[in-house]
Amino acid sequence: MRHSAQAAVFAAAIAGFGAAETRAQGVTVSISCGAVGAELELCREGAEAWAAETGNRVSIVSTPNSTTERLALYQQLLASGARDIDVFQIDVIWPGILGRHFIDLAPHSDGAEDAHFEAIIENNTVDGELKAMPWYTDAGVLYYRADLLEAHGFEPPTTWAEMAEAAAAIMAAEREAGNNGMWGFVFQGRAYEGLTCNALEWIDSFGGGTIVDADGEITVNNPAAVEAIATAATWIDTISPRGVLNYAEEEARGVFQSGNAVFMRNWPYAWSLAQSDDSPIRGKVGVVALPMGGEDGQHTGTLGGWQLAVSRYSANPEVAADLVMYLTSYEEQKRRAIQASYNPTIAALYEDAEVLDAVPFFGDLYATFTSAVARPSRVTGENYNRVSSAFWNAVHRTLSGQQEAGASLAALEGELQGIRRRGW
């Protein structure tokens, strides 16, 4: 129904103003936005500001929270050439998978992409075409309850071992004090893309590589990676509830924000929500880089982040591209950073006093955001989903206690070799 209404509006626009008019009055552009945390509201505000400025209309389509399901939805829409959505919000790992369905944005950008992080622009460029504009970047960070750490005499941890020790001690003390629902650490442990992000961080923090290296070699079965996954498996039922094996971002935030966890691994968006007026933990939260594997490990975070792309099946690609350029502009990224702690993709914004005032850790963790570890989506191309699914299933098997870390990663290696022979 939306489709036909849109077509009618478009037809009216053609008849009234002529096809040459790039900013046809009253054109409706539909944009897909995520609905994690404050995302949807923020997207609506930005898009409506653009609509008011240009005289067009926007319709917001909210999409599933799980990235895996969102990709599935997009693939079905795009594979059938549906015109229902003009602007797609896409994950940093998707340009390779979905690129062929999007238009080249370079002719519409007027060189705006030069101000953004180069690595992300490179990631979004497929066969020389700029398939998407960076909207916000992401890297996993460690949230902690500053009040609880201080009360029990702990410093923010720098290694996973310190984190587990502090979590166990604080959890035990809090439970003794009658706070029975208290847990030590929550993260994203459901068998989906989020677990791949979490587990990649564990492995990388132990110096265990990135599952598949830049040359396409399978590196996941190594002692450091085994140690990383084995370490994570010890958390379940000790400092992490077993239910974490079915948590995505919002479930983990639900537990942490209601005051029932000492530590949480999550993306930066959780900061402004934890600090919002109705949050029970307002003013009690701190953020540090994710812990190192050991003394010789490293701080890391999986590169996440979302881009905006214009469907090549759109009835008004030019108008849609204009919306994309508006939403990814300096001003709009600044508003999103201040209001909801979404990481800008424009380097200059990390030196903006107003932004740093609203989200202090953007300054401290700048290095984490710029040197985040990328998932092997470029090198594995269209097979990335298969690789990721095999990986998260292997990790999930170990976390749920079905298979030792060593055996699980050895089996994964075999499975990845099978996928690789299909070609990446």
Added chain:
Amino acid sequence: MTAETEARLPDLADAQPRAAAGSELSQAKVRSALLFLAPMLVVLALVAGWPLLRTIWFSFTDARLGVFGEANFIGLANFWDPEGFGLLQDANWWRAVQNTLYFTVVSVSLETVFGMIVALALNVRFPGRGWLRAAILIPWAIPTIVSAQMWGWMLHDQFGMLNDLFMRLGLISAPIAWTASADTAMAAVIMVDVWKTTPFMALLILAGLQMLPSDCYEAARVDGIHPVRVFFKVTLPLVYPALMVAVIFRALDALRIFDLIYVLTSNSRDTMTMSVYARQQLVDFQDVGYGSAASTLLFLIIALLTITTIMAGRVKLGGEVR
């Protein structure tokens, strides 16, 4: 796919009367019957036959989502491949087959037992029976996605009411992550399915119970036979044909289970069924060829099981009627 298999059932049941058709008059009748049936057959061919054939065709190609046009014929490589990537060589596929069969057998058995109990209770005359019959259908009437999401929340380990209830009753000491642990995920899924589909089973069995002749029961009462004996010697044999139809319907439905499992446990391998596996290949991995191969096998397995069940059921039916 299921529309076809379900449509086949009445055919087999009505096979005998058709054999009488022979004279010229009945031939004319058959012709006009075919004429009346033709529009329906065309629609069926379009909505069920064409997609089925297309899926089977895709299973012999390397088609990928988004670029259907570039598909190449690769023979049986999706099923059996010398290098070991065929569907029949994939441990995950066999795991999915095993999960599906386990789910089907356990859930349909439980639903049959509970459905029978409910049907027997509803078959007794008592005030408000009509209302109760309607009310018991509510779980069946709620769309599966809605009820699955609802159960997903009730089963949640931190704020689910089920854990709260059990902990207050002292049945468990710590919250259980029903849908997350490998040991309880399948049980949770089966429980929700039993909750949802027992009413349907009960309704089908109830319809069968109401057709039973009352003279057998009167005879049994006159002879003073124990009710349990009456159930096993009179009710069960008589209601058996209706029960078989109900079981076949449910089994067909259970073999292609997707929505409930996908909502509750997503793509987890512990509960992945054949349909979930096929969808993951088709959509998540964009591998239309391989996914179609999985769909085709799913179709073959269901068709095979249906035929065997019907055959086995008929043989027994013949023996029962004396």
